[in-house]
Amino acid sequence: MLKFTIKSRIKHGLGRAGIIETDHGTIETPAFIPVATKATIKSLTPEMVKDEIGAQAILANTYHLYLQPGEEIIGKSGGLGKFMNWKGPSFTDSGGFQAFSLGPAFGKGIGKLSTSTHERELVRNDTDNTIQAKINDDGVRFKSIIDGSEHYFTPEKSIEIQHAIGADIIFAFDECAEPNAPYEYQRLAMERTHAWARRCLAEHGSEGRPAFGGVGLGQSIFGIVQGGRHEDLRRESARVIGSMEENGLSFDGFGIGGSFDKSDIGTAVSWVCSELGEEKPRHLLGIGSEVADLILGIENGIDTFDCVAPTRMARNGAAYTSMSEVAPPTSKNRINLTNAKFTNDFSPIDPQCNCYTCKNYTRAYISHLLRAKEMLAATLISIHNLYSLVNLVKNAREAILEGRWDEFKKIHVKD
């Protein structure tokens, strides 16, 4: 079980700076955690992520690694870190999110919500009959994105796989409902998440809280708070997950889940974090595409973030700019390097930036790589984008430690 120590707090707010200790190293929080879904940070080597970007930990995905290459292979290799040559702490997401992301959206027409008989069952189906995920109280039936084969995930199964993969921090299997799902469904998903959380805790405990390799702190498990955009649900979920105990075990930290509308991030996080005890770390799942998301999260008590946006946007040609200044009124502090105006721009992506890419390459060159569809473009922009977010959060940490949060916030987010 990890150790978490708070070093300093924001005066007015829930934010704090601390240290998470794991068997594979420490994470100075708040921290931005790059996503390595399939045991790779897309287009980057682990050395780039660690040395050039300065990331402290990475987050991989249970569902994707279960499908390919399979958790046994990762286990045999010595665990996720060994397998991918990542020399630092690691997380795995439980696969719960994939029931949401692979399932058809509520917006396209609510699936069948059957509350009949003894079992609550929700089947999300689609008009075009491409059902990728079905959820009931027991678990989730997935269709493989690789070959279409069916797979069944339960909370127990997810934990079992995550034990085999061997990340330092694993997440409970949860159900992520869309923010625009009706209240009654948000509640159902939340309650199901709670029931699943209990089963995850039991499964984690039944394995004897294994330390990968048998020694050390072992794997830690984070419970996930759901509840959508509703204050009552969020607070209830945080209280339930925060105090959950099964055979004497409780969660080692918490994830805050959901698919957030932009305006909901700050409120949802503050509701949840004000209910959770402050002694355990909190991870905001999937968030951190824009400066304001991170600043608001940190101020409201988030310790770690993960987000695919920096690497995905990089592959699509978008790069962060002006991270060290007030976000422009448009709030989109990024440029699209595929724009014609950059073909002749021989300045770096961000003149203020100290990343490898900005120190060595021009917008014009990267623009050319993008147009030529050369994969180095993804690498160079990914380095820059991740560096931007990782260091923004690092600077936020420094500001908290040095007692100048308000000042720091003021130069990054206009109120």
Added chain:
RNA sequence: GCGCAGGUGGCAGAGUGGUCAAUUGCAGUGGACUGUAAAUCCAUCGCCCUAUGGGCUCCGGGGGUUCAAAUCCCUCCCUGCGCA
């Protein structure tokens, strides 16, 4: 020189009398991307305007047939292949 095939929007390539300003792909232009089915997706892509509509120009050049032509006929130019 003769024969055959062909010349369509930046490129490739459909269409072969009206529903064609012209399918589609690429390129171009702009946008989106938040626990990664994403090196993806969306929009736009002849010119002009009082713009969920209207006008103009357009399918190698010129001429013709027809109510109507990118589509049929004549002619010229050009390209490829074959024969001399």
